[in-house]
Amino acid sequence: MTDDGKRRWKGPPKEKKQGSGRRMSERKIIAYNAKDESSKRWIERQLSDPYVQLAKKENYRARAAYKLIEVDEKTGLLKGAKRVVDLGSAPGGWLQVCLRRGVSEIAGIDLLAIDPLPGAHIVQGDINEPEDVARLLEGLGGPPDLVLSDMAANTTGHKQTDSLRTAALAETALWFASEYLVTGGNFCSKVFQGGATQDMLNDLKRMFKTVKHVKPPASRAGSPELFVVALGFRGRS
Structure with missing residues (x-):
């Protein structure tokens, strides 16, 4: 089970409030x-979790919103972004962050259904399917200048297996960026354990001007997740 709201417990039936919080x-x-x-x-x-409480207070759909906020504050990832694709976007927290930070066009896709969000073009589908990718890109007026991915496989409890499965998703996200990102654009993807695989890291350094790993405070200390951030896409040869 992930901590970012992709699988959510909705709690018991609501009762009359008797205080400001649960005892x-x-x-x-x-x-x-x-x-x-x-x-x-x-x-x-x-x-x-204080981030869960903050997400409720600030009306974000998931605590994962603060991971993107903190990555942006550290790297300037969203600065100047106008057209953004969010891969693995359920339940929509990263979409909300992009919209609140001035992104004019945002398109998200996930295997899971996502509740509509004003200003966002949302597709339930698979980025491995050309038809779904076409539907996704229909939500933008041109190629994206930022590709985000918070995709992660359901965890098995076996660290090496979970790391390999998430690495494969990160590599899929990088493939998507290499196909559709505009020159000068940026990329961010979730990775596990020691970060991007060496092969992926080599590709990132070849394709982008700047590459770094970030562990945002909102990512729980016990979680193996990191985010790889790549800035300044060199373009397709």
Whole structure:
């Protein structure tokens, strides 16, 4: 289960408010109602996570929004971006960040359904399918100047397997960027463990002027995720 809202627990039926937050006893009751120990731990973590609370307060769909915000603050990733593609965009937190930071055209795609978001062109589909890619790009007036990817495979609990599966998705995102990104454009993708694979890192350094890895504070300390940021696409030869 990821922590970015792609699989969400919706909680018990709403009751009349009796305070500004949940008491510890309420958290324990909710946890005991969970089906297994893993779900209990996830629910407890969500309830106590300051980024989850901040996302609710600021009306972001997922705490993952703050990962992109912090990556942008550190690297200037979104500066000047006008046309953006967001790969693996459910539930839409990164789409919201882009819109709030002045992106004029944003198109997102995910295998999961995403609730409509004013100003965003959203496609439920697979970037490995040409028809879905065509539908995605119909939402932009031209080629993107920024490609984002928060894609991650469902975790298995085996670190090496999870890292390899996420690396494959990152490489797919880089392939997409190499096909559609405008010269001078930027790229950001989730990776696991030690960062991008050596082959991917070599490709990034060949294709972009600047490449770096970022671990935003919103990414939990125990999470193996990093984000690789590549700025200044050199163009297709």
